Amino acid sequence: xxxxxxxxxxxxxxxxxxxxxxxxxxxxxxxxxxxxxxxxxxxxxxxxxxxxxxxxxxxxxxxxxxxxxxxxxxxxxxxxxxxxxxxxxxxxxxxxxxxxxxxxxxxxxxxxxxxxxxxxxxxxxxxxxxxxxxxxxxxx
Amino acid sequence: xxxxxxxxxxxxxxxxxxxxxxxxxxxxxxxxxxxxxxxxxxxxxxxxxxxxxxxxxxxxxxxxxxxxxxxxxxxxxxxxxxxxxxxxxxxxxxxxxxxxxxxxxxxxxxxxxxxxxxxxxxxxxxxxxxxxxxxxxxxxxxxxxxxxxxxxxxxxxxxxxxxxxxxxxxxxxxxxxxxxxxxxxxxxxxxxxxxxxxxxxxxxxxxxxxxxxxxxxxxxxxxxxxxxxxxxxxxxxxxxxxxxxxxxxxxxxxxxxxxxxxxxxxxxxxxxxxxxxxxxxxxxxxxxxxxxxxxxxxxxxxxxxxxxxxxxxxxxxxxxxxxxxxxxxxxxxxxxxxxxxxxxxxxxxxxxxxxxxxxxxxxxxxxxxxxxxxxxxxxxxxxxxxxxxxxxxxxxxxxxxxxxxxxxxxxxxxxxxxxxxxxxxxxxxxxxxxxxxxxxxxxxxxxxxxxxxxxxxxxxxxxxxxxxxxxxxxxxxxxxxxxxxxxxxxxxxxxxxxxxxxxxxxxxxxxxxxxxxxxxxxxxxxxxxxxxxxxxxxxxxxxxxxxxxxxxxxxxxxxx
Numbered sequence: 001x002x003x004x005x006x007x008x009x010x011x012x013x014x015x016x017x018x019x020x021x022x023x024x025x026x027x028x029x030x031x032x033x034x035x036x037x038x039x040x041x042x043x044x045x046x047x048x049x050x051x052x053x054x055x056x057x058x059x060x061x062x063x064x065x066x067x068x069x070x071x072x073x074x075x076x077x078x079x080x081x082x083x084x085x086x087x088x089x090x091x092x093x094x095x096x097x098x099x100x101x102x103x104x105x106x107x108x109x110x111x112x113x114x115x116x117x118x119x120x121x122x123x124x125x126x127x128x129x130x131x132x133x134x135x136x137x138x139x140x
Numbered sequence: 141x142x143x144x145x146x147x148x149x150x151x152x153x154x155x156x157x158x159x160x161x162x163x164x165x166x167x168x169x170x171x172x173x174x175x176x177x178x179x180x181x182x183x184x185x186x187x188x189x190x191x192x193x194x195x196x197x198x199x200x201x202x203x204x205x206x207x208x209x210x211x212x213x214x215x216x217x218x219x220x221x222x223x224x225x226x227x228x229x230x231x232x233x234x235x236x237x238x239x240x241x242x243x244x245x246x247x248x249x250x251x252x253x254x255x256x257x258x259x260x261x262x263x264x265x266x267x268x269x270x271x272x273x274x275x276x277x278x279x280x281x282x283x284x285x286x287x288x289x290x291x292x293x294x295x296x297x298x299x300x301x302x303x304x305x306x307x308x309x310x311x312x313x314x315x316x317x318x319x320x321x322x323x324x325x326x327x328x329x330x331x332x333x334x335x336x337x338x339x340x341x342x343x344x345x346x347x348x349x350x351x352x353x354x355x356x357x358x359x360x361x362x363x364x365x366x367x368x369x370x371x372x373x374x375x376x377x378x379x380x381x382x383x384x385x386x387x388x389x390x391x392x393x394x395x396x397x398x399x400x401x402x403x404x405x406x407x408x409x410x411x412x413x414x415x416x417x418x419x420x421x422x423x424x425x426x427x428x429x430x431x432x433x434x435x436x437x438x439x440x441x442x443x444x445x446x447x448x449x450x451x452x453x454x455x456x457x458x459x460x461x462x463x464x465x466x467x468x469x470x471x472x473x474x475x476x477x478x479x480x481x482x483x484x485x486x487x488x489x490x491x492x493x494x495x496x497x498x499x500x501x502x503x504x505x506x507x508x509x510x511x512x513x514x515x516x517x518x519x520x521x522x523x524x525x526x527x528x529x530x531x532x533x534x535x536x537x538x539x540x541x542x543x544x545x546x547x548x549x550x551x552x553x554x555x556x557x558x559x560x561x562x563x564x565x566x567x568x569x570x571x572x573x574x575x576x577x578x579x580x581x582x583x584x585x586x587x588x589x590x591x592x593x594x595x596x597x598x599x600x601x602x603x604x605x606x607x608x609x610x611x612x613x614x615x616x617x618x619x620x621x622x623x624x625x626x627x628x629x630x631x632x633x634x635x636x637x638x639x640x641x642x643x644x645x646x647x648x649x650x651x652x653x654x655x656x657x658x659x660x661x662x663x664x665x666x667x668x669x670x671x672x673x674x675x676x677x678x679x680x681x682x683x684x685x686x687x688x689x690x691x692x693x694x695x696x697x698x699x700x
Contacts, residue, residue: 012698018568025213025239028246036253039260040243041694044686048670056692060700075568076669077555077575077639086674110567137700 009062009128010037013121014053016046016083018075019111020067026114034121046106047079054090054104059138063103063128067120070108080108099136102127145270146178148204149262150195152186152211154241161245163255167210170259176270178202187217192224199228206234206269210262213239231274233685238265260699267697271690278618278663282368282609283386288312289360289548290391292320294583294594296342298389301602303351307609310383311346311354312374314544318343318354320393324415326422328591329452330478355381359544363388363551366642366665367578368609387578387605388552390562392545394584396537403435403535404502410509413537414449421453427461433511433530437470437496442559443588444473446536448482453534455486465491466528468500468511477592499525502533509533539588552579553641563587572601575639577665580604608664619684620666621673625651625658627680634659634672634681642666 015021021042027034039061043049046068057064066087068080084106091101107120149171153159164182171177179202183191186209199207207230209221222232240258248254286302288295291313299309311318318339322328325335346352358376365371370388374381398413405411412420434454440446447469457463467486472493474480487493499514511528541561549556554574557564563571563586571587572580580601583594608614620642628651635643642665647657659681661672670683679688 010700012695025242028242031246033247033249036244036248036257039257039264039698041691043670043691044683045669045671048674048683048686050674050688052688053691053695056695057698060695060698069568072565073567075566076667076671079639079669079671082637082671082674139700 007129007133008035008037009125009131009133010039010060011035011063011065011121011124011128012039012041012057012061013124014041014043014046014049014064014066016066016068016079017042017044019069019109020046020117022111023067023109023113023117026112027117028114030114032114032118034118035125038121038125045074045076045079046083047074047076049083049086051086051090051093054086055093058094058099058103058134058136062131062134062137063105063124065105065107065120065124067117068106068108070110073110080106094136097136099134100131102131103134145176145206146202146204147174147176147206147208147266147269148179148181148199148202149177149208149210149266150186151180151182152209153182153184154211155185158211158240158245161248161250161254162240162258166255167259167262171262171266174266177266179204186211187220192220192227195221195224196228199225199230205230206236206272208236208238208262208265208269210238210240210258210265212241213237231276233275234269234272236265236269236272238262256699260697264694264697267693268690271687271693273684273687275684276618277615279613279615280368280664281613282611282664283370283384284308284609284612285310285383285385286387286389286605287360287370287372287383287385288389288391290320290393290542290583290585291315291318291354291356292391292393292583293322293339293342293591294391294393294585294598295320295389296339296346297594297598298391298582298601299346299352300342300349301598302389302605303349305602305606307351307386307602307605309349309352310372310385311352312358312360313354313356314359316357318346318356321395324419324422326418327452327456329448329482331591360548360551363553366644366662367576368614368664370578386609387580389580389582389601390548390552390574390585391582392542392548392562392585394539394588395542396539398535398537400535405504405509405533405535408504410507410532411504412532412534414446414453414534415537417453417534421456427457427463427532429462429464430532431464431466431530432457432532432534433466433468433509433528434534435468435502436536437468440536440538441470443539444475444479445539445588445590447471447473448476448479448590450534450536451479451482451486454491455482455489458486458489458491466494466511466530467491468494468496468513470496476590494528507531539584541585545585552576554579557587559587561585561587570600572597572604576641577608577667578605614664616663618663619668620661620663621668621670621681621683623658623660624680624682625653627678628653628658629678629680630655630657630659631677632659633675633677637671637675639669639671640665640667643672 285308362373501512
């Protein structure tokens, strides 16, 4: 695997349908661009995220993130806090098997933040690109 | 999931917007290779007028039982397609949407990478569609009655609104008579009637209404159940009364705390709180030619009620008694109906407004109060400290939630928001809503508010309850999570983490596990956040449309 300049990481972003997903739509309306190899998966609330989803995604991609509502502003009270603890749990597991924790993050944003969405995605993309390919990828 | 899955994939070009960047020909040829896909069609615009009927015919002709639409993610479009599915006799949940417009065309440039991503998204959408389950409807018997806690203006108003809509209402008041705090108020801004008369009218209407039952000297001691089926335990004079209600409205209001020490003053006859001023004005005390200073700020910065009440009384004293009125404030807060006009009117009538920031001292001596103050705006022209003497000084009380709010919150299983008021500071919720369906807030218990807000809230809440409990039996889509009893070990994780108290543990013979029990989600109370499904350690809980199988299928279909 090359860690050269042409390395294009693949990222999965799990999106809360009250914030991240709508922010992605807002970004589309504003026609703001972000890297192609970013896939979005819709969830009803960031609290629906499961360590299993993160780990399953990490078998294939280089970085995963969850986009949640702003702190203390979850439609379901504490979904985003639960998501945060899932992220920490996943990070612990990844560390144990020798994978960089930074490949999993949680980011908070609101439904109208199209610009912020693109910024978050781009930052994550750049960070994972620096980290290089995910050593834990399952090669079939 | 049944074995005979026949997927129909419909590509929408959104009037040429999509094909510009995405090579549909290639995607179609790839999708055709999938054995589950029975039918593929490309269309210029799937939302067009006659497309609905066409899709419906195609579904019947090719016996499709899953529909995937590749196009945009517009919510309007989604409703349109689920409507088409319903007409074709399919379950509307057998539908998957792939938002190529939002995720590819609008945000990426040209090139093979875009087509590759579009193909991947389509594949993910089809994999998800294969895993989709049916979601049916259930009929539930509900109690068409409402419990209103608090017999103040908010409670009376809401009780009347609910009774108007055909609900049986139980009105609970902890004191011996109805009326609440408004009885102690002299005038209401923007209302011509005297508050006492207004309350008498409402109380008469409530007492004359056959749909409303009034419990004075009572309080709520315990609560069971969920929306449509609450069991409330009331305590009336030492005896417990058990009633069944469908919804609960909290209208407990506020209380005020007078604390002149915060302003460096002690308790004295000429130091008056705003509520006391209302009372002495109602009693007819004479303020002719007196010098009166109002101070609003410091402790009451969170809400604008104190400012408006101060403004109203300042104008009244100026006009009625020709008093010299000085109004000291930190910020002018007049964001509301006609409030700015009130401020302008007060200025024009001769109320003196002084802004203060830090250098502000109040000294009381021999029945006269002197205010030493520096004007932040006139530092150049009038520097130094100015002395203003007054006969009376009016201070705002702190407005805090009514007594017993914390205990009530515990009984109702609600979390308190900022300032320990019931109102949640949440952009996703209306101020009347709580985290539990069937429990609503009206009036000052949300946050200090004006009378016009109460009228609006009362109507909102009554309509909301009517929407939820529209008949004795209501039809609800069973989108709440389902529990696989064979996997449930009754660990109560979901019960504890549900933010809407929608989960109960039930014991039934049909549950095939050691305890013959399993957690059950109430479809009326559930708001389908999926937290229980995520937290369940045994993966017994699955949220329809977002089951583990569906999400993992999407990840599986993704290319590495």
